Each structure stands twice: as C-alpha cells, then as structure tokens.
Amino acid sequence: MANRGEPxxxxxxxxxxxxxxxxxxxxxxxxxxxxxxxDIARATSMSLAGLYYYFRTKEELLFLIQEQCFLTLVQRxxxxxxxxxxxxxxxxxxxxxxxxxxxxxxxxxxxxxHEDESLTGEFQEKILVLKRSYVKILMDLIEELExxxxxxxxxxxxxxxxxxxxxxxxxxxxxxxxxxxxxxxxEQMLRIYFFGVLKGGKVQEPWxxxxxxxxxxxxxxxWQNLP
Amino acid sequence: MANRGEPxxxxxxxxxxxxxxxxxxxxxxxxxxxxxxxDIARATSMSLAGLYYYFRTKEELLFLIQEQCFLTLVQRxxxxxxxxxxxxxxxxxxxxxxxxxxxxxxxxxxxxxHEDESLTGEFQEKILVLKRSYVKILMDLIEELExxxxxxxxxxxxxxxxxxxxxxxxxxxxxxxxxxxxxxxxEQMLRIYFFGVLKGGKVQEPWxxxxxxxxxxxxxxxWQNLP
Amino acid sequence: MANRGEPxxxxxxxxxxxxxxxxxxxxxxxxxxxxxxxDIARATSMSLAGLYYYFRTKEELLFLIQEQCFLTLVQRxxxxxxxxxxxxxxxxxxxxxxxxxxxxxxxxxxxxxHEDESLTGEFQEKILVLKRSYVKILMDLIEELExxxxxxxxxxxxxxxxxxxxxxxxxxxxxxxxxxxxxxxxEQMLRIYFFGVLKGGKVQEPWxxxxxxxxxxxxxxxWQNLP
Amino acid sequence: MANRGEPxxxxxxxxxxxxxxxxxxxxxxxxxxxxxxxDIARATSMSLAGLYYYFRTKEELLFLIQEQCFLTLVQRxxxxxxxxxxxxxxxxxxxxxxxxxxxxxxxxxxxxxHEDESLTGEFQEKILVLKRSYVKILMDLIEELExxxxxxxxxxxxxxxxxxxxxxxxxxxxxxxxxxxxxxxxEQMLRIYFFGVLKGGKVQEPWxxxxxxxxxxxxxxxWQNLP
DNA sequence: GATGAATGAGGATTCATTCAT
DNA sequence: TATGAATGAATCCTCATTCAT
Numbered sequence: 003m004a005n006r007g008e009p010x011x012x013x014x015x016x017x018x019x020x021x022x023x024x025x026x027x028x029x030x031x032x033x034x035x036x037x038x039x040x041d042i043a044r045a046t047s048m049s050l051a052g053l054y055y056y057f058r059t060k061e062e063l064l065f066l067i068q069e070q071c072f073l074t075l076v077q078r079x080x081x082x083x084x085x086x087x088x089x090x091x092x093x094x095x096x097x098x099x100x101x102x103x104x105x106x107x108x109x110x111x112x113x114x115x116h117e118d119e120s121l122t123g124e125f126q127e128k129i130l131v132l133k134r135s136y137v138k139i140l141m142d143l144i145e146e147l148e149x150x151x152x153x154x155x156x157x158x159x160x161x162x163x164x165x166x167x168x169x170x171x172x173x174x175x176x177x178x179x180x181x182x183x184x185x186x187x188x189e190q191m192l193r194i195y196f197f198g199v200l201k202g203g204k205v206q207e208p209w210x211x212x213x214x215x216x217x218x219x220x221x222x223x224x225w226q227n228l229p
Numbered sequence: 230m231a232n233r234g235e236p237x238x239x240x241x242x243x244x245x246x247x248x249x250x251x252x253x254x255x256x257x258x259x260x261x262x263x264x265x266x267x268d269i270a271r272a273t274s275m276s277l278a279g280l281y282y283y284f285r286t287k288e289e290l291l292f293l294i295q296e297q298c299f300l301t302l303v304q305r306x307x308x309x310x311x312x313x314x315x316x317x318x319x320x321x322x323x324x325x326x327x328x329x330x331x332x333x334x335x336x337x338x339x340x341x342x343h344e345d346e347s348l349t350g351e352f353q354e355k356i357l358v359l360k361r362s363y364v365k366i367l368m369d370l371i372e373e374l375e376x377x378x379x380x381x382x383x384x385x386x387x388x389x390x391x392x393x394x395x396x397x398x399x400x401x402x403x404x405x406x407x408x409x410x411x412x413x414x415x416e417q418m419l420r421i422y423f424f425g426v427l428k429g430g431k432v433q434e435p436w437x438x439x440x441x442x443x444x445x446x447x448x449x450x451x452w453q454n455l456p
Numbered sequence: 457m458a459n460r461g462e463p464x465x466x467x468x469x470x471x472x473x474x475x476x477x478x479x480x481x482x483x484x485x486x487x488x489x490x491x492x493x494x495d496i497a498r499a500t501s502m503s504l505a506g507l508y509y510y511f512r513t514k515e516e517l518l519f520l521i522q523e524q525c526f527l528t529l530v531q532r533x534x535x536x537x538x539x540x541x542x543x544x545x546x547x548x549x550x551x552x553x554x555x556x557x558x559x560x561x562x563x564x565x566x567x568x569x570h571e572d573e574s575l576t577g578e579f580q581e582k583i584l585v586l587k588r589s590y591v592k593i594l595m596d597l598i599e600e601l602e603x604x605x606x607x608x609x610x611x612x613x614x615x616x617x618x619x620x621x622x623x624x625x626x627x628x629x630x631x632x633x634x635x636x637x638x639x640x641x642x643e644q645m646l647r648i649y650f651f652g653v654l655k656g657g658k659v660q661e662p663w664x665x666x667x668x669x670x671x672x673x674x675x676x677x678x679w680q681n682l683p
Numbered sequence: 684m685a686n687r688g689e690p691x692x693x694x695x696x697x698x699x700x701x702x703x704x705x706x707x708x709x710x711x712x713x714x715x716x717x718x719x720x721x722d723i724a725r726a727t728s729m730s731l732a733g734l735y736y737y738f739r740t741k742e743e744l745l746f747l748i749q750e751q752c753f754l755t756l757v758q759r760x761x762x763x764x765x766x767x768x769x770x771x772x773x774x775x776x777x778x779x780x781x782x783x784x785x786x787x788x789x790x791x792x793x794x795x796x797h798e799d800e801s802l803t804g805e806f807q808e809k810i811l812v813l814k815r816s817y818v819k820i821l822m823d824l825i826e827e828l829e830x831x832x833x834x835x836x837x838x839x840x841x842x843x844x845x846x847x848x849x850x851x852x853x854x855x856x857x858x859x860x861x862x863x864x865x866x867x868x869x870e871q872m873l874r875i876y877f878f879g880v881l882k883g884g885k886v887q888e889p890w891x892x893x894x895x896x897x898x899x900x901x902x903x904x905x906w907q908n909l910p
Numbered sequence: 911g912a913t914g915a916a917t918g919a920g921g922a923t924t925c926a927t928t929c930a931t
Numbered sequence: 932t933a934t935g936a937a938t939g940a941a942t943c944c945t946c947a948t949t950c951a952t
Binding site: 487489490544570572573574598601608610611613614615617618620621622623624625626628629634635636640641644645647648649650651652653654655 | 714716717771797799800801825828835837838840841842844845847848849850851852853855856861862863867868871872874875876877878879880881882
C-alpha cells in the first residue's frame with residue numbers, strides 16, 4: 003500500500019536512522035550546503051536515487067535530523083525532571099540534559115547549532131516552534147529563579163541566552179580528549195553560570211569603573227562603520 | 230595601467246570597502262554558500278565580471294572580511310587597554326571591545342561567528358592564526374585572573390570559551406530594538422560572567438547534589454546513540 | 457503459475473482495461489511524457505511494481521490504448537455501414553462513428569490525436585498501419601464521392617484531411633456543457649463539410665478575387681523567415 | 684548595466700532569434716518534453732550554460748516561440764486586412780494569413796498547435812490571452828458573415844473551430860513536395876469551407892436520413908464506456 | 911498477482927570564473 | 932576599470948524499470 007511517505011516501518015525505520023546518523027556526521031563536517039547528496043550516498047553505500055526513497059529533499063533530511071534532536075531533548079528533559087521544589091536544581095538538570103545530549107551526539111549538536119538557518123519555509127517554521135518551546139523551558143526556570151531567590155535584576159533574555167550561548171558554543175572548541183569529561187565539564191559551566199568566575203563572595207556594587215560604560219549610548223560609537 | 234596586485238589605491242580601496250560591507254551583509258543574511266557572486270553584483274550594482282577586479286575568488290572575499298575584522302578587533306583592543314594593574318578591568322575592556330564591535334557590525338560579526346569554516350586552505354590558516362592570537366589575549370587574562378585572585382579552580386579553556394560563547398552567540402538572538410542597549414548589555418553579561426546569576430554572596434561548596442553529576446563518566450551514558 | 461504472456465485472462469483483462477482507462481485519462485490531462493508511471497500507480501491505487509505485471513513499458517501502455525481505439529473504431533464502422541448505394545450516407549456514417557467515439561471517449565481521443573508521435577519503433581509502426589487503413593476508408597469514400605457526383609476538382613488529400621482536421625481538432629475546444637450535443641454537433645459538422653458555410657446555393661466560379669491568391673507561388677513569400 | 688533580462692540588444696537579439704528558430708525545429712521534431720536543453724545546445728553549437736544567458740527556463744523558450752508567432756500573426760493580419768465591405772473576403776484574407784504563416788514556418792506552426800499545453804502558469808496565461816484575441820478575430824468575422832448573408836443557422840463555435848481545425852491539422856499531414864502549393868492549397872480549403880465538398884447547388888433539407896441522427900441524444904450511447 | 915526497496919541514466923538549472931573588448 | 936558573453940563542472944532531483952520475496 004505504502005507509496006512514498008508511509009513505507010513499511012520495520013526495515014524502513016532502521017535504515018532511515020542510519021541515514022540520519024551518517025548525514026548528520028557529514029553535515030557537521032562539511033556543512034549542509036557543501037554536502038552533496040552524492041556524498042551521503044557514498045557514505046551510506048547507497049545509490050543516489052535509492053536515498054530518495056527515504057526523504058523527499060535534502061532539506062527534509064536536515065529537518066528530520068533537527069526535529070529528532072529537539073524531540074529527544076524535550077522528551078528526556080521531561081523524564082529527568084521531577085517536580086522538585088528547588089529551581090536551581092531544575093536548571094542544573096536542564097543543563098545536564100542539554101550538554102549530555104550535545105557531548106554524546108556532537109555531530110547532531112553541530113548541525114542543530116550551525117545549520118539552523120539552512121532550513122526554509124515550512125521546515126524552518128516547524129523547527130522554530132520546537133525550538134521556541136524548548137527555549138521557553140529554560141527561560142521560565144530562570145524567571146522563576148530570579149523572582150524566587152530575590153534576583154539580581156538581570157535581563158531575562160540576556161540571562162537565558164547567555165547560558166545557551168555558553169553551552170551551544172562548545173561545538174566550536176570542545177575536544178573530548180583535550181577537555182574535561184562530561185560530568186566535570188557540566189559542573190564547571192554551571193559554576194560559572196551560577197557563581198561567576200570571580201572568587202570573592204560578596205557582590206561589589208558598583209563593581210565596574212570603566213568610564214566608557216558609564217557614558218551609555220555613545221560609549222562605543224567609535225565602532226560605527228567598520229573599519 | 231594599474232594591474233592586479235598594484236592598482237592605484239585611492240578609488241580601489243573605497244570601492245573594495247563598499248564591496249566588503251555589502252558582501253558581509255549578504256553573507257550574513259543568506260549564508261556564504263547560498264550567496265552567489267551574482268547576488269553581490271546585484272547588490273553592489275556592479276557587473277559580475279567587474280567584481281573580479283577586486284578579488285580573485287569568492288572565498289577571498291570572505292577572507293578579506295574576516296581578516297579585516299580580526300585586525301580591527303586586535304588593533305582597537307591594543308589602543309583601548311592600558312597597562313593597568315587590575316586584571317578584572319582588562320577583561321572588562323576586552324569584552325567591551327568585543328561586544329562593542331559585534332553590536333556595531335552585526336553582519337560582520339555573524340559572518341565571523343558563522344562562516345568560520347567556509348574558508349579553506351591558506352585562507353583558513355591565516356585566519357586561524359589571527360583567531361588564535363586573539364583568543365590567547367583573553368585566555369591569558371583569565372589565567373592571570375585565576376592565579377592572581379586565588380582562583381576557583383576553573384578549567385582555563387572552559388572559562389575562556391564560556392565567555393566567548395556568551396558573547397558570540399548573541400548573533401542568534403540579539404535584536405537592537407528588543408534587547409538592552411549596548412552599555413547595559415555589556416554590564417549584564419560581565420555581571421553574569423564575573424558573579425553568576427545567583428543572588429547569594431558566598432560560594433557554597435559543594436553546591437550541587439545531583440546524583441548523576443557524582444557518578445562521573447557514566448553519568449550520561451543514556452545519551453549514547455541517538456535517539 | 458501464470459507468467460507474463462499467458463496470464464489467466466479473466467481478472468487480467470478486467471484489471472488491464474481499468475488501467476488503460478485510467479492511464480488514458482492521465483495521459484490526456486498531463487500529456488504522455490509528463491505522466492510518470494508513479495502517477496498511474498497513484499491513480500489506480502496499485503503499487504508501482506504491480507503495474508508492470510500488465511505492461512512491459514510505459515510506451516506499451518500508450519500503444520495498447522491507441523491500438524484498442526483504432527480496432528474499436530474500425531470494428532464499429534464495419535458493423536454500422538451497410539453496402540448502401542449512397543456514398544454521401546456512408547461518409548455521414550463514418551463521421552458519426554468517428555465523432556461518436558471521440559465525444560464518448562474524450563480522453564482516449566485526446567491521446568490518439570495528441571500522443572501520436574510519442575510512440576517509437578515497432579509500436580509506432582503498428583499504429584501507423586492501423587491508422588493508414590483507417591484513413592484509407594474515408595479517403596476511398598471521398599474519392600468515390602468525387603468521381604460519382606461529378607466532383608468539384610478537389611484535391612483528394614486536402615479534402616480527406618480537412619474533414620479529419622475538423623473532427624480531430626475538437627479535443628482542443630469542445631466542452632460538453634457549452635457546445636452542441638452529439639447529434640446536432642455531427643449534423644453541423646457534416647453540413648459545413650458537405651455544403652459549406654455560405655448560404656447561397658450555386659457555386660460561384662471564380663468565387664475569389666484576392667490578388668494575392670492569383671499570384672501563385674510568390675503569394676506569401678513575405679512569410680519566409682520568421683519573424 | 685544589463686544584468687540578465689535586459690542584455691544589450693544588438694548581438695543579443697540576433698542570437699536569440701537564431702536560438703528560437705533552432706529550438707522550434709527541435710521542439711517540432713522531438714516534442715517539447717523529449718527535447719533536452721542539451722539537444723538545443725548541440726544544435727546551436729553553444730554550451731549548455733551559455734544558452735541560459737538567453738532564457739531563464741526551457742519553458743520560457745517555448746513561450747518566446749509561441750508569443751512571437753502570435754504577435755507576428757496578428758500584426759500581419761492587421762496589415763493585410765483593409766476595411767473592405769466584403770466579409771467573405773476578409774475571412775479569406777484571414778485564412779491566407781494563417782495558412783501562409785503556417786506553411787512557411789512549419790516548425791513553429793507545429794509547436795504552436797501541438798505544444799500548446801506544455802506551458803504552465805503565467806506563460807500559459809499570457810499565451811492564452813493572445814490566442815483568445817486571435818481566435819476572436821475569426822469568430823467575429825464568421826458571426827458577421829452569418830448575420831449578414833442570412834446564415835444557415837450554424838453554431839458559431841462549431842463554425843469557427845471547424846475552420847481552425849482544418850487549418851491547424853495540416854501539420855500532421857502536409858508535405859510540401861507531395862501536396863498542393865500554397866496558393867492552390869488555400870483555395871481548396873476555402874472552397875470546402877465556403878461551399879462544401881458536394882457538387883450540387885441547392886441545400887437539401889433535411890439532407891440526412893440516418894436513423895441514428897434523428898434519435899438525438901441517445902444516438903451514440905453505444906459508445907459509452909470503451910471498448 | 912503484488913510490492914517494498916533499489917538503481918542507472920538523464921534532466922534542468924546554477925555557479926564561479928574567464929576573456930576579449 | 933568595467934562588462935557582455937560564454938563555459939565546465941557540479942547539484943538536486945526524477946524517472947522507468949527491476950528483482951527478491
């Protein structure tokens with residue numbers, strides 16, 4: 003019965019998973035646009051045309067990879083988190099989930115972080131929805147943290163995306179052999195995010211003295227118009 | 230007659246700058262590989278062939294953009310920093326410099342952060358050298374901070390790239406109209422980086438209690454083999 | 457086990473007929489070359505591979521459609537015509553047969569009229585034979601008409617194909633809801649063909665006065681070499 | 684200045700004309716869909732990519748051919764027709780124009796008559812507009828003829844498209860060497876159309892005696908459901 | 911009889927780049 | 932300096948067809 007789109011599931015699914023895995027690797031290494039479907043055919047030992055039995059366009063392939071990642075991410079988060087009273091712990095669990103996933107699926111991570119904008123149209127929209135709801139989880143936690151622990155008057159978006167930035171950027175520099183193993187790594191990152199890099203305990207306010215920072219808007223006007 | 234390599238510099242430079250600026254915008258918006266030289270011709274109102282007077286290949290164009298950014302970045306940093314005794318202040322100046330540049334040249338920033346790996350061969354190597362020396366500046370500062378202020382036993386690479394991550398990631402989410410203006414924005418980011426998001430003053434050690442974090446390496450083994 | 461060439465005929469034939477009917481519709485609507493075997497699979501709710509039990513190639517499918525049409529056309533003609541003495545009546549019957557078939561099987565008609573040259577090799581040749589013999593029927597009738605009724609000195613091929621042209625062209629414009637019903641339609645067409653559109657009875661000779669027509673060969677030399 | 688779409692006109696136009704002419708020939712011989720752009724490249728001794736300087740898609744190429752034909756057809760008609768009082772003469776001039784064009788540009792004629800439906804979207808629409816206005820010219824003439832000369836009660840659409848059918852069908856059978864030369868050919872066709880093939884003068888009404896014709900709607904019900 | 915899975919060949923189109931002028 | 936015209940190479944994708952089951 004199945005006519006492209008709903009092939010029989012047993013073999014199909016296994017093969018598709020293998021294709022997604024292999025493609026993610028190549029996309030991560032060469033970039034989505036530099037990767038030709040032929041590259042994927044070669045890597046999967048399939049024929050060019052044979053691949054198209056499993057996806058309709060190269061872009062759909064990218065979409066499938068990203069979609070699966072987000073779904074997995076959210077699903078594991080929901081399984082890992084308990085209605086604990088401690089916000090801070092929940093944030094920690096979120097970060098553990100996020101980094102754990104990323105370090106164990108570095109190719110997919112890279113693809114998600116980097117090939118974000120390679121999707122267009124409906125594919126882009128669908129991923130955007132997933133991503134927004136995923137981001138909202140962390141943002142809500144941080145908001146709760148702010149309001150609950152008294153807060154330092156941090157900008158919510160800045161606080162949220164700073165953590166995402168720290169975490170997502172790792173694909174550009176993290177080497178398993180060179181850097182800390184996962185558990186320690188997570189600890190370090192959360193330590194920085196929660197307590198900062200400075201040793202001292204008390205928050206010194208005003209802690210900065212730069213003249214430029216004080217002048218507000220014009221502070222960096224010299225930056226206008228490169229070079 | 231001026232030929233390639235030694236064109237009369239007056240007009241040449243101005244025009245080239247305009248081309249770089251325009252190209253950076255398009256690269257930022259469509260991505261390097263999705264951008265065709267025709268797109269650039271259209272945007273600069275030049276003929277396709279005419280452009281090739283100013284660069285030899287599309288990749289060189291990307292290189293020129295990135296090179297100029299790094300040179301500017303380093304140059305301004307050197308001008309802005311004084312042999313101050315305070316490490317923390319120097320880090321702040323570095324961040325101000327970095328973010329100031331990024332927010333005032335968002336297209337170039339995006340291109341630097343995102344089209345990093347689109348360079349190959351010699352171009353890639355040259356940029357790598359520049360980038361490494363730029364990263365080293367911050368890394369050295371943080372090392373100094375660690376050793377001087379007593380330190381919290383942070384991993385140097387993690388601490389360095391966490392700050393870069395926070396800063397470089399902004400191209401994915403920062404909207405001038407929606408988010409904080411530059412000066413406040415820098416302040417927020419440094420506050421998080423220096424003191425963390427938690428309110429409290431004293432560092433609680435051990436501050437975390439997660440069982441998974443304690444188990445070390447195996448902690449996230451469930452992540453193996455997506456999905 | 458029935459194998460290709462001698463399948464059990466009962467089910468086979470019914471199913472084949474259904475496939476031919478469906479294919480004719482799609483060929484008519486999208487054109488032979490634009491139609492993929494997948495389109496036919498979809499429309500017949502069969503699997504792609506399943507179809508190939510009923511025909512060996514897509515071209516054979518087209519051949520079968522055309523062949524069946526011609527055979528039917530000739531067969532019904534032979535059944536309808538009586539050794540009447542009146543040539544004119546026999547021509548009328550031929551036209552009724554032809555148009556009756558066409559209007560009742562518009563998809564097949566379109567395919568016959570339009571996808572004529574989509575056949576190649578042996579298929580083409582076989583259809584050509586059928587077509588020639590079919591055309592010959594009408595041509596012979598018209599020849600008989602000419603010689604018998606005295607004739608107007610008409611060119612035989614021109615007279616024959618003019619009628620075919622009038623009839624075959626209808627697939628491009630005839631709409632059942634908009635145009636005359638079959639019986640009246642046939643009448644109109646034959647009236648034009650037999651008596652012309654002009655009202656008058658007597659043939660005016662010379663009926664034309666155009667100077668260009670008189671100049672013979674060079675008349676339309678301005679047409680040479682478009683535009 | 685020119686950037687695809689408005690190239691400089693001198694050389695461009697000549698070359699484009701040559702491409703159109705060559706393409707029309709191939710389209711006529713192999714059919715539009717069977718013709719690959721490579722075929723055209725070969726026939727024009729240009730490179731595949733080089734062709735795309737002159738048109739954006741293969742379909743546009745077909746459009747250009749058809750458009751030019753219709754424009755030429757209308758333009759020459761307007762130049763040829765005089766506000767003569769005689770409708771019949773004007774119809775004759777129309778037919779002369781149409782057939783003259785067709786016989787002198789048989790490839791283009793075939794393409795117009797046969798590859799009609801190969802256009803889609805806007806291209807199709809534009810040609811449809813041209814075609815409708817072209818058809819309207821003849822239809823108006825025939826209407827005038829009907830009302831003026833008294834008329835035989837002919838259906839307007841049937842009368843109009845019968846003539847078009849006779850004329851347009853010639854691409855399927857006309858051979859310059861075998862058939863009548865243009866002037867005589869036009870004469871024959873008009874004679875049939877105006878006076879019919881029957882010799883006699885008077886219109887016999889009712890001129891037909893077929894029983895089936897009299898039964899009206901059900902006349903050809905045997906045709907239902909091929910075979 | 912029927913189908914899921916696979917493939918070789920070919921198709922339209924785009925692109926970076928060049929070169930004569 | 933600048934450009935119109937041209938091109939080789941590559942890209943994504945579709946298609947008719949097959950074959951083991």
